[in-house]
Amino acid sequence: MRPRLVSALLLVVLLCAWEAWCRAGGVSALVLPPPSSVAETLWGEAVSGRLWPHLRATATEMALGLAAGTGLGLGAGILLAEWPALHRVLHPYVLASQLVPKLALGPLLILWFGFGLTPTVVITALICFFPLLENTLTGLDQVDGGKRELFRMLGASRARTLWRLKLPSALPVILAGFRVAIVLALVGAVVGEFVGGRQGLGAAIIAAQSTMDSSLILAMFVVITALGMAVYEAARTLESLILRRYPRG
Numbered sequence: 232m233r234p235r236l237v238s239a240l241l242l243v244v245l246l247c248a249w250e251a252w253c254r255a256g257g258v259s260a261l262v263l264p265p266p267s268s269v270a271e272t273l274w275g276e277a278v279s280g281r282l283w284p285h286l287r288a289t290a291t292e293m294a295l296g297l298a299a300g301t302g303l304g305l306g307a308g309i310l311l312a313e314w315p316a317l318h319r320v321l322h323p324y325v326l327a328s329q330l331v332p333k334l335a336l337g338p339l340l341i342l343w344f345g346f347g348l349t350p351t352v353v354i355t356a357l358i359c360f361f362p363l364l365e366n367t368l369t370g371l372d373q374v375d376g377g378k379r380e381l382f383r384m385l386g387a388s389r390a391r392t393l394w395r396l397k398l399p400s401a402l403p404v405i406l407a408g409f410r411v412a413i414v415l416a417l418v419g420a421v422v423g424e425f426v427g428g429r430q431g432l433g434a435a436i437i438a439a440q441s442t443m444d445s446s447l448i449l450a451m452f453v454v455i456t457a458l459g460m461a462v463y464e465a466a467r468t469l470e471s472l473i474l475r476r477y478p479r480g
Contacts, residue, residue, distance in 0.1 A: 264446040273450035286454060288431040289420050292348060293462075296355020296423075297416040301409060304360040308367025308405075313393065318368070329361045333419065337426030351423030351431070358419035359412040366408025370401025399477050406470040413466045417459045432458075 246266045252258065253265035260268065276282040307325070311318035333354050340350035374397050382392045398405075424433025432451050439447035 261443065261445055264449065268446045269449045269453065272444075272446040273453060276447070276450060282454065284430055285432050285435045285451075286458070288348075288428070289417075289424065289433070289455075290458065292351045292355060292420040292423065292428075292431065293416045293458075295348075295352045296419055297359050297412060299352065299356035300359025300416070301363050301412055303356065304363025304408075304412070305367055305405070307360075308364045309371070309393070309398075311364075312368050312371035312397075313389065325361075325364065328357075333358055334422055334426065337423065341427040346427045346429055350427050351420055354423040354426075355416050355419035358415045362408040362411040362415065363405070366404050366411075367401065370404030371397050373404065374400045402474060402477055406473065410463065410466050410470065413462050414459060417455065417462070421455060 249263075250265045250267060253260065253263065273282075311321065336354065336357070337350065340353055344350045344353065378396055378400075379392070382396055387395070420431065421433035421436075424431035425437060428434040432455050436448055436451045439445075439451065
């Protein structure tokens with residue numbers, strides 16, 4: 232508990248210093264409002280009910296994009312790991328697709344799918360895809376060669392070897408990729424809302440920017456941070472439960 236207490240105390244000290252600096256006139260409230268003003272704005276957004284539709288929209292886009300990107304990344308990683316020749320052919324194209332900035336794809340996705348949920352989910356899925364793909368490839372490649380040979384000698388099929396040996400052995404690496412993907416999913420959802428979202432925390436930030444409401448912008452940052460930390464901790468808990476149920480063999 233001591234590191235957490237120290238971390239909490241550090242946060243309190245930083246917030247107090249920030250508040251004192253702003254009240255002493257060290258910076259304009261338009262540029263950087265004090266934490267008390269941010270907290271007041273956040274409370275007003277929550278009580279009025281304006282916050283919850285945006286939070287629900289971002290959480291929905293994040294969940295859908297994460298599910299799609301995780302499923303595709305895991306499936307593609309298994310496929311390329313099981314067929315090395317296919318891996319050598321397709322992996323350069325997969326890598327090239329990830330080098331294109333996802334924000335730059337926004338206008339094109341809006342042309343294809345229109346404004347709203349779909350382009351944001353697609354951007355989120357594309358961002359989440361690569362960590363799962365790479366970690367799945369890495370995890371399956373690191374399976375102990377002696378155990379593979381033992382399964383081969385016992386006449387285990389490719390599917391049985393994959394299910395009984397390779398995936399359980401690769402779980403820690405795959406789940407580490409999933410944790411990275413969760414963080415990137417929130418980033419993708421917010422970035423997608425910057426481009427074409429009509430609702431969501433990213434759209435709320437763009438709206439606040441148009442009115443130069445710095446307090447609202449920072450309040451949305453607080454909500455995004457809280458949401459990201461909550462889902463990350465949930466992912467860590469899920470990872471712990473899975474690894475306890477399927478220990479690395």
